[in-house]
Amino acid sequence: MSDAVYRLENVAYRHPGRPEPSFRLAIDALAVRGGEVLALVGPNGAGKTTLLSLFGFLVRPAAGRLEFFGGDPWADGDRVVAARREAVLVTHHPYLFKGSVADNIAFGLKLRKVPGDETGRRTREALALVELDGWERRPVARLSAGEAQRVALARALALRPKVLLLDEPTANLDAALGMRMEALLREIGSDRGTTVVFSTHNFSQASRLADEILYLSEGRRVEFSHENLFSGRAETDGKKSWIEPRPGARIVFAGVRRGHVTCVIDPAAIRIAAAAGGPDGPGGANVFHGRVTRMETTDAATALVRVSGDLVFRAALPVQELEARGVSLSKEVLLRFEPEAVEVVGERPADGAKPA
């Protein structure tokens, strides 16, 4: 693929100064095409922010190769500064320099020696994009978290980078503004041809906005969503093992594990039925009670049902079976899945344990 903006080969990163076992990001192979909108999805600690920092050249890979437009940005100091000027990161809690909104937006433009009148024009344009028209002179000390996030986005947009890196871009925004910002991200990606990489916990948001979704768990690329993704310290009886993501909510799986385990359950492998008189009845391993809090269809034939109880699960079943199984919104239901349906996707030595 010759049009790759980023190409990663066996890239690994470890937080400096932390002893083993410490968090480590390891991506075997990844290419991000120009103009693509890539979503990084995963739970807290999955490595999303670290990968964004690698993409923004704020941290250097400990191993492997990270190419940017076919070259190695870490080859020398000048190259890395040039690469950073093309890939701007807006963090989850962005920092605004002391001064006014305009001072902040002008910061990167001054570094790029953009003339004053052009700086003014781009500042107004960027503020209009984030719906903060006329806010140039406001002191940043008086901005709310959401406003600060929009100013930070405007500060990045004014630079017209080739790559925009956004860490949870709608996290501090209310729902309505979040939707409008999503529309803006779509526009940036599709109309301007900017490559956008953003992180989110929200799988639906990733699906709406992204051309590609990269699922991360425990610093590694995984081939599924973070739905039904649970983690905890494993205990074992020598045949089966289990974790308790919440006290009393035990997920049992096959095999012997003793570390901190992350596992996933395929929504299609979860059987669901109304709680009263359900086919599987209460009791036994991997039986969970809950209430249907959301129903949606992924395609015409499959329903995705969210069940909230001690844990939150998503179960998939054919649409035509909903009625037969007595599954409807707000209904009490029982969920059951086999230990073999639980796939362990990550394991590291438990906290305090020595690495193997």
Next chain:
Amino acid sequence: MIFRELALAVWISLKTSGLAALVASALAVPAALFLAGREFRGKRLILVINQTWMAAPTVVIGLLFYSLLSRSGPLGRFGLLYSQTAMTVGQIFLILPLIVGFSYTALRQVDRRARPTALTLGATPGQASRVVLREARFALLVAVLAGFARAVSEVGIAMMLGGNIRNVTRNITTSIALETAKGEFRNGVVLGVILLVITLGINILVQTGFRGRDRD
């Protein structure tokens, strides 16, 4: 004490201590920037030594430099003892740890996101360091002025390294010591008031002029 003599003592105080504050700041702020931005083995030891040095009595530093600069000392051939240069050098060593300590605290209080933010917006490492310094400018100014205030009000170094030579190395504090020893308490009080006015002026400058800008 005639007016000219008094004015000269004030001038010598401002000149030697101002120069000491400038030179010490030029050394201390980059050192604090280095210490604040990095974690390395031995950093804690450096900070402990700095804090200990901060508490060193002025006469001890005066004595140290006296032994270095006296005719029989290793730097005696430069003939610096009993000169304004000797006073300035001694004061630099007096206030260096103070400015390092205050600047280190100031820079540690700068939001840790400031530097990566500057970098991602396209700053070079040097430009990013300047951003961090700019974000702490008020607190750094306080560190420099605190250093100046310490230098201008000390008497041990000025006495031991300057020798309190009339119209040459006699500054406000050594003048106060002399006037008091002579029983001229009125002159001593006048000089003390002048010293307080200088310190007050510095504080007003900090509180009004700079703090207002820093709040934005």
